[in-house]
Structures are given as structure tokens and as C-alpha cells.
Amino acid sequence: MTTIALFAQNDMDSTLVQGGSLDDVVVTAQFAPQAINNTVYKVKVLRSSEIQAKGATYLSELLQSEININLAQNSVFGSNVEVQGVSKENVKILIDGVPVIGRLNGIIDLSQINLSNVERVEIIEGPVSVFYGTDAMGGIMNLISKKQQNKTLEGSVSLFYESINARSLTGNVGYQFGKNIFRVNGGVYQFQGLSTLDSMRSVNWPKRNDYFGDVLLGRDLGKLNVRYSGHISKHDLFTLGDPDRHGKIKDINYFTRRIDNSLSLNGQIWGDKYLDVTASYLDYQRYHDSYDVDPVTFVGVLSTKDTQAKNIVKYRYAGVKASLGQNKHSGIINYMLGVDVNSEESTGQRLLDKKQSIGTSALFSVFNYKLMNNSIELQPGLRYTYNTAYGSLMSPAFNAKFNISSNQKLRFSYARGFRAPTIKELYLDFHIKAGPISYVISGNEKLEVEKSHSFNLQYSLNANLGNKKAILIEPSIFYNDITNLIDLSVLKDNKRHYINVDKFKSLGGRISLMYMPSSKFDVKIGYGQTGRYNQFNEKNDSEPIIYTPELSSSIRYTLKDSGLRLMAYYKYTGKRKGFYYDKKSKEIKETIKSDFNNLAFTISKDFFHDKLSIQLGGKNLFDVTDVEVTNASGATHSRNLQLWGRSYFAKATMKF
Numbered sequence: 274m275t276t277i278a279l280f281a282q283n284d285m286d287s288t289l290v291q292g293g294s295l296d297d298v299v300v301t302a303q304f305a306p307q308a309i310n311n312t313v314y315k316v317k318v319l320r321s322s323e324i325q326a327k328g329a330t331y332l333s334e335l336l337q338s339e340i341n342i343n344l345a346q347n348s349v350f351g352s353n354v355e356v357q358g359v360s361k362e363n364v365k366i367l368i369d370g371v372p373v374i375g376r377l378n379g380i381i382d383l384s385q386i387n388l389s390n391v392e393r394v395e396i397i398e399g400p401v402s403v404f405y406g407t408d409a410m411g412g413i414m415n416l417i418s419k420k421q422q423n424k425t426l427e428g429s430v431s432l433f434y435e436s437i438n439a440r441s442l443t444g445n446v447g448y449q450f451g452k453n454i455f456r457v458n459g460g461v462y463q464f465q466g467l468s469t470l471d472s473m474r475s476v477n478w479p480k481r482n483d484y485f486g487d488v489l490l491g492r493d494l495g496k497l498n499v500r501y502s503g504h505i506s507k508h509d510l511f512t513l514g515d516p517d518r519h520g521k522i523k524d525i526n527y528f529t530r531r532i533d534n535s536l537s538l539n540g541q542i543w544g545d546k547y548l549d550v551t552a553s554y555l556d557y558q559r560y561h562d563s564y565d566v567d568p569v570t571f572v573g574v575l576s577t578k579d580t581q582a583k584n585i586v587k588y589r590y591a592g593v594k595a596s597l598g599q600n601k602h603s604g605i606i607n608y609m610l611g612v613d614v615n616s617e618e619s620t621g622q623r624l625l626d627k628k629q630s631i632g633t634s635a636l637f638s639v640f641n642y643k644l645m646n647n648s649i650e651l652q653p654g655l656r657y658t659y660n661t662a663y664g665s666l667m668s669p670a671f672n673a674k675f676n677i678s679s680n681q682k683l684r685f686s687y688a689r690g691f692r693a694p695t696i697k698e699l700y701l702d703f704h705i706k707a708g709p710i711s712y713v714i715s716g717n718e719k720l721e722v723e724k725s726h727s728f729n730l731q732y733s734l735n736a737n738l739g740n741k742k743a744i745l746i747e748p749s750i751f752y753n754d755i756t757n758l759i760d761l762s763v764l765k766d767n768k769r770h771y772i773n774v775d776k777f778k779s780l781g782g783r784i785s786l787m788y789m790p791s792s793k794f795d796v797k798i799g800y801g802q803t804g805r806y807n808q809f810n811e812k813n814d815s816e817p818i819i820y821t822p823e824l825s826s827s828i829r830y831t832l833k834d835s836g837l838r839l840m841a842y843y844k845y846t847g848k849r850k851g852f853y854y855d856k857k858s859k860e861i862k863e864t865i866k867s868d869f870n871n872l873a874f875t876i877s878k879d880f881f882h883d884k885l886s887i888q889l890g891g892k893n894l895f896d897v898t899d900v901e902v903t904n905a906s907g908a909t910h911s912r913n914l915q916l917w918g919r920s921y922f923a924k925a926t927m928k929f
Contacts, residue, residue, distance in 0.1 A: 297310070300417065301370075301397060301415040302314050302397055302404045303598075303600070304547060304607055304609045304639070304641070305547035306547075307600065311602065313641065313674045314672060314684075314686065315397070315686075315729070315749070316397055317339075317395070317397070317398070318393055318395055318396075319393060319394040319396070321391065321392050321419075323335070324388050324391065325886075325888070326829075326840045326877070327840075327842060327875065328433075328873075328922050329388055330387065330388065330433065330462065331352075331383060331384045331386055331387060332366075332383040332388060333351075333352035335388065337842075337844065337871060337873075338827065338843070338871065340785070340801040340823050340844075341398060341781070341783055341801050341803060342354060343355045343823075343846065344383070345914075346914040346916075347378075347380070347914065348476075348479055349377075349479075349510070349512060350377045350380045351377075351380060351383065351384045352382055352383040353380040353382075354414075355411075356396075356411045357398050357399065357411060357751050358779030358780075359410060359755070359777075359779060361378075362376065362408055363409075363411040363755075364408070364409075364412055364414070365409040365412075365413045366386070366414050367405070367413060367415040368386075368416045369416070369535065369537070369551075370415060371535050372590070373386065374555050374557050374588055375531065375557040376695070387443075387462070387483065387506075389445070389458060390418050390419055390445065390458040391416050391417065391418060392420075393417050394416050395414075395415045395417060396412065397413050398411075398412040398729065398751065399688065400725060401688070402668045402691055403654040403670040404637065404639075404654075404656075406656065406658060407633075407658075408693075409690065410690035410692055410723070410727070410753070418487070418489070418502065419445075419458075420454075420456075420489060420491065422449055425448065425449050425450065426446075426447070426448050427447055427929065428444065428447060428929055429444065429445055429926055429927060429928045429929070430442075430444040430927050431444070431460075431924060431925065431926040433922065434922065434924075435892075435922040436920045436921045437918075437920045438464065438465040439464040439465070440462075441460060441461065442460055443458070445458035445459075452493035453490075454490075454491040455489070455490055455491075456488070456489040457487065457488050457489075458488075459485060460484075460485060460486075461482070461485075462481075463481075463482050464482075465480055466479050466480035466481070466511070467917060469898035469899050469917065469918065470899075472515055474522075475512075475513055476513050477914055479511055479513070481508065483509075484506065484507045485504070485506035485507075486505050486506070487502070487503065488501075488502070488503045488504075489501070489502050495540075496540045496541040497540035497541070497542065497548070498540050500537050502533075502534070502535045502537070503532075503533065504531065504532070504533040505531065506529075506531045507528070507530050507531075508530075509526065509527070510526070511524070511525075511526045512524065512526075514566065520568050521565070521568075522565075522566035522567075522568055523563055523566065523576075524564040524573050525564070526561060526564070527559065527560075528559065528560055528561065529558070529559045530558045530559075531556070531557055532555070532556040533553070533555045533556075535552065535553040536553075545599055545600075546597055547598045547599070548596075548597055549595070550593070550596075551594050551595075552593045553593075554589075554591045555590040556588075557587070557590075558586070560584055560585035561579075561581070562576075563576035563579040583622050584622070586619065586620075586621040588617070588696075589619075590615060590617050592616070593612075593614050593615070594611065594612070594613045594614075596609050596610065600641075604643070605642065605643050606640065606641070606643075607641040608640045609637075609639045610637075610638050611638070612634075612635070612637075613633075613636075613637065614633070614634045614635070615633050616631070616632045617630060617631045618630040619696045623701060623702060624696070625701070626700075629696050629699070629700040630661075631660065631661055631662050631696060632660070632661045633660045633693070634658070635657060635658040636657045637654065637655065637656040638655055639652060639653070639654035639655075639670075640652065649673070649676070650673065650674040650675075650676075651672075651673050652671070653669070653671050654669065655670070656668040660693055663693060668689050668691055669689050670689065671688075672687075673685045680737070682732070683731070683732050684729075684730070684733075685728075685729070686729045686730075687726075688725075688727050689725070689726060690727055690755075691725070692722065694717075694721075694771075698720060699716045699717065699718050699720060699771075700716045701715055701716040701771070710767060712764075712767050712769075714761070715769075716770065716771055717772060720772075720773055721757050722757065723756070723773075724755070724756055725753055725756070726754045727753045728751065728752045729751045730750050730751075731748070732747065732748055733746070733747045734747075741791055742789060742790055742791070743788075743789045744786075744787065744788050745785075748783070748784040748785075749784075750781070751779070751780070751782060752778075753778060754777075754778050755776065755777040755778070757773040758774070758775035759773060759775075760772065760774055760775050762774070776806070777808075778805075778817075779804060780804040781802045781803040782801065783801030784801075785798075786799070793830065793831040796828050797825075797826060797827045798824075798825070799823075799824070800822070800824050801823045801824075802821070802822055802823070803820065803823065804819060804821075805821070807819050812861055815852065815863075819849075819851065821846070821847050821848065822847035823847060824843075825845070826844075827842045828840070835878070837876065838875075838876070838878065840875045841872070841873070841874040842872070842874070843870070843872045843873075844870070846868060846869055849865070849866040850863065851863070851865075864904055865902065865903050865904075866900055866902045867901040867902070869897045869915065869916075870895045870897065871895065871897060872893070872894040873891060873892045873893065874890055874894070875888055875889070875890035876888070876889050884927065886925070886926040887923075887925055888923070888924040888925075888926075889921075890921070890922050891919070891920070892921075893917075893918060896919040897915060897916045897918070898915070898916060898918045899914060899915060
């Protein structure tokens with residue numbers, strides 16, 4: 274594997290790589306594992322080398338410098354991702370093609386997804402509903418776990434410390450014997466919490482403890498591989514409360530437990546056909562302990578009213594997805610046929626009848642036609658879905674790739690994406706008392722499916738300048754139009770319920786440039802604009818699409834003699850304007866979220882024939898904490914939780 278392959282990143286095509294490697298092959302939304310340069314979809318790959326270079330422990334940290342990808346932080350729900358202006362339920366997170374479950378307020382907490390066992394992250398921006406069904410309107414992120422090794426016995430142990438009083442210990446070991454492989458991975462992460470607030474005791478970055486473990490059992494069956502993957506994790510989040518208007522204080526300890534199981538069979542059959550079958554069973558629980566705190570001594574007593582038995586939410590997912598594809602590089606016609614069947618079940622005191630379930634069955638097919646000596650590829654696709662809650666749905670897609678020359682490509686995609694209502698949105702039955710008043714928030718069994726029309730256009734020029742020099746230029750544009758967005762109704766008679774009321778559009782683009790003067794040095798820079806729909810534009814005569822600029826860059830340099838590797842990452846996120854309805858004045862007011870900069874660097878070096886790796890680095894060097902949000906009159910009315918300030922870290926990894 275070459276140095277260039279190790280540091281290829283972002284949306285830069287792997288054709289810059291001299292030679293080939295496994296890192297050049299992607300599996301997300303493909304008929305069969307495919308070289309990234311040949312894919313019809315534009316796939317962005319973040320490799321393990323970049324995970325290490327950024328000192329990223331969790332997925333949220335890895336994505337902080339990516340263009341058209343933005344993160345929002347909530348002290349309880351965690352880190353949420355937005356892709357091309359589309360967020361929450363509409364961005365699907367997968368691990369080896371299996372969905373990550375357990376959304377809270379529509380959010381999959383990216384700060385709970387540990388990267389210690391991840392080989393690479395494959396990202397597709399825009400709808401991939403034909404391949405992956407619901408929740409994929411904004412895009413997908415597929416984490417590919419480590420499944421292979423070169424030696425009979427190998428492993429590593431890593432120690433990590435960050436100056437915010439965070440530490441972790443992770444380890445893995447793999448044993449390969451004959452045609453079999455056995456791998457285990459596990460670790461613990463501890464963070465003591467910190468606050469960027471002027472508060473007596475509340476902490477907006479709560480104390481947390483994470484424990485996780487993975488196991489892989491695999492066997493080579495010739496051209497087929499069978500694998501069992503198991504994952505278990507427990508996340509413990511402790512939040513401190515401030516006194517309310519009556520002087521009462523409540524602390525809450527949140528617990529999240531995941532047990533994931535999957536069994537997969539994939540590989541070549543019948544000559545040139547590729548079979549991919551995955552069966553999965555996922556079990557998720559979230560609950561909390563509440564403590565009534567004495568305002569003088571600050572001693573907490575476990576609440577007898579808000580107990581685990583009353584607030585626990587259990588969620589189970591069982592599914593089978595199978596596809597059969599033909600993918601001849603020289604073939605004129607290739608195809609994939611697939612079936613996707615799953616069942617979701619949730620139980621809890623806040624659901625109608627305390628238990629609800631939804632079943633989904635889908636058939637999908639995708640065809641690829643190559644014309645004019647492979648210069649043009651046309652790829653139509655269609656997914657038929659039957660859901661026990663909303664009935665039938667057809668979701669079409671069309672992709673095209675034009676090989677203008679050996680180093681120029683143009684990709685176009687259109688998709689009709691969709692998101693099905695969740696069990697919570699359909700069957701929520703939540704009653705809460707505030708003094709003498711009782712409030713009810715309920716689901717709506719008549720909800721319609723959210724639907725989108727989405728377009729993406731991307732061009733790439735990859736030029737080899739000779740003498741190991743190369744340049745890559747990639748401009749792209751996107752447009753998303755989403756209707757029937759699901760939201761809560763206004764409060765009426767102390768009641769709220771979910772309704773199809775909203776619409777959303779996003780429009781924007783980016784241009785990425787990579788210049789590599791040598792195999793030891795490369796510079797990358799990207800600029801993007803993301804426009805988001807202003808739902809109040811018809812009422813206050815303002816612009817319908819409001820744009821936010823972004824700028825990112827990275828530099829990699831390896832000192833030839835010492836082997837010292839230097840990396841720096843930077844992202845500027847511009848001002849973000851928006852509007853909100855002020856209930857007191859009954860007016861629509863403008864808000865501005867301030868711009869901010871994020872700069873990080875790392876220095877790393879290997880010792881003892883690469884057996885020991887030492888890494889030092891700094892994150893958020895501009896010391897950004899909360900981001901100010903102001904209204905049109907200039908008065909600050911809120912702070913947006915973004916980053917926790919400047920920090921420094923050290924990491925040591927011993928391999929054997």
C-alpha cells in the first residue's frame with residue numbers, strides 16, 4: 274500500500290493512488306465490491322489513516338471538517354449530523370450495511386459510535402432510498418468494520434488522553450487459522466464533563482462513561498464468506514440540574530444499552546454473480562434514574578415518581594436483506610435484484626397500548642447500461658415497499674456517469690426519496706403534569722410518508738502531472754425538495770400531535786481541490802454553499818433560500834528522514850441566518866447564528882519497526898465553545914452548543 278493510498282481522503286478519487294489496494298474498493302450501494310473510480314454513485318471515503326490522523330474517537334469528531342456536512346450538539350440527545358442541509362431522521366447511519374437504531378428526538382447520537390474497530394466510512398450524499406429504503410433521503414454513512422488481517426495472530430492496545438479530562442483504553446486481537454478468522458475488540462471511554470455556561474452547577478457537556486465490545490467470527494467458503502458480527506455497548510450520561518423557579522433541583526442519569534447481532538454471507542456464485550445476504554437482530558434500551566437534590570447540601574435521593582420502569586424505552590429490529598448482482602466491468606448490461614424484509618417493535622409506558630410494531634417488505638432492482646464503449650453508464654432503479662402502517666410506495670431513481678476522458682468524469686443522479694413515519698410519530702401517548710395542568714403529546718396513525726425529489730451533479734478532473742505530482746478538481750451542485758415533513762402541531766387545549774404540515778428545500782454546491790506535489794506532501798481545499806428553505810418567506814417577504822458558506826482545508830506532510838507525519842485540518846462555517854415565530858409579539862423575527870472556525874493538528878511517528886505509534890495533537894485551537902445566536906435587533910437570545918473549547922491529546926498504540 275502506498276503512502277498516497279494511506280492519506281487519500283475526503284471526496285478525492287482514488288485514481289490518485291499509484292497502484293491498487295483494498296482501500297480503493299467500496300461496497301455501499303454497489304452491485305458488488307467495486308473500485309471507487311468506477312462507481313456510478315459518488316462515494317466519499319474516510320479511511321482509518323484519516324481517523325488516526327484526526328485523533329477521532331467517535332464519528333462526530335471525524336466529520337467536523339467535512340464540507341456540506343454539519344453537526345449540531347445537544348447535551349442530552351448528543352451529536353446530530355446534517356448532509357446537504359438535510360438532517361435528523363433523513364440521514365441514515367449504517368454499520369456494515371445494518372442500520373443503527375435508537376433515535377432520540379430524531380437523532381442518532383454520533384458521539385456514541387466508536388471508531389476503534391472501523392476500517393473506513395463510506396458516505397453518499399443525497400437519496401439512496403432504492404438501496405436502503407426509509408431514512409436515506411439526505412444520504413447515508415456506512416461504517417465498514419475491520420474484517421481482515423495479514424498475520425496468524427495480531428492485535429493492538431491504545432491509550433488515549435485528552436486535556437478535557439477524557440481518557441480511553443481500547444484493544445483488539447485477531448487470530449486467523451486456516452480458512453477461519455476470530456477477532457475481538459473492546460474498550461472504555463471516560464469523560465468527566467465540563468461546562469461553558471455561567472451556571473451554579475449545570476454542565477452542558479455532561480459526564481459520561483462508555484463501554485463497548487465487538488466480536489467477529491468468519492470463515493472462507495471458497496468464493497463465499499460467512500461472518501457473524503456481535504456488538505454490545507453501554508453509555509452512561511449524567512446531567513446536573515439547576516434550581517427551578519420553586520428552588521427544586523433534579524439530576525438525571527441516562528443509560529443507553531445496545532446489543533447488535535448480524536450474520537452475513539457474500540461472495541461470487543454462478544460465475545460472475547455476486548450474492549450478499551445479511552440477517553440482523555438489534556436490541557436497544559434507554560432509561561434514566563432521576564434524583565431529587567437538596568438545594569443546600571446538593572445530596573441527591575433517587576426519585577420514587579420518575580422510575581426506570583416508567584421511563585424505559587425498548588426498541589427491537591429484526592431484518593433480512595438479500596441481493597443478487599452481476600457486475601462485469603466489460604459487460605454492457607449489469608443488474609441487481611434484491612429483497613429487504615424487517616420488523617420493528619417498541620415497548621414503553623409512553624406508547625399507545627404500551628407496545629407497537631411495524632413490518633416492512635420491499636423489492637428493489639437496479640440496472641446498469643454501458644454505451645459507446647463504456648463512455649456512458651445509465652443506471653435506473655426502482656424500489657417497491659409495503660409497510661403495515663402506511664401501505665405501498667414506489668421509489669424510483671436514475672443515475673448516470675459520463676466518462677468524458679480517461680481522467681474526466683461527470684456524474685448525475687435523481688432520486689425520489691422517502692421517510693416513513695416512526696413508531697413514536699404514529700403511536701406516542703405521552704401525558705405530563707405541570708402543576709394542576711395536564712398536557713398530552715400524541716402520535717397520529719394517519720400520517721403520510723415524507724417524500725423528496727433530489728438532484729445531484731458532480732464533475733471530476735484528475736490529472737497526473739508526472740514525477741509523482743497530481744491534481745484533482747471536483748465541483749458539484751445539489752437540490753433537494755422535501756414535502757409532507759412531519760412535525761408537532763401547535764398547542765391547543767393542552768394537546769399536541771404529529772402532523773404532515775411542513776416542506777423543506779435545500780440548494781447548494783461545493784468545489785474541492787487537491788494538489789499533490791509529491792508522495793510526501795498534499796494540500797486540499799474545499800469551498801461550499803448550503804442553502805436552506807425559509808418557511809416564513811411568504812409572510813415576511815424575505816429570500817426563500819438562505820445560504821451559509823463553508824471553507825475547509827487540510828495539509829499533510831511527511832518528513833523524509835525522520836518519518837514524522839504532520840497533519841492540519843481547518844474548517845470555517847459561515848453565518849447562518851434564519852427566522853422564528855415569537856409567540857409573545859406574534860411576529861416573525863430574524864436570527865443570525867455566528868460564524869466560527871475550527872482548526873486541529875496532529876504530529877505522529879512510528880517506532881520499533883512500526884510496533885509503537887505515538888500521536889500528539891490539538892483540537893479546536895481557536896477555542897470555540899458556544900456559538901452566539903442573535904435576533905434582528907441585535908439582542909442575544911440563545912447560545913448554540915457547538916464545541917467544548919481548545920484541547921490537546923496524546924495517543925499511544927502498541928501493535929503485536
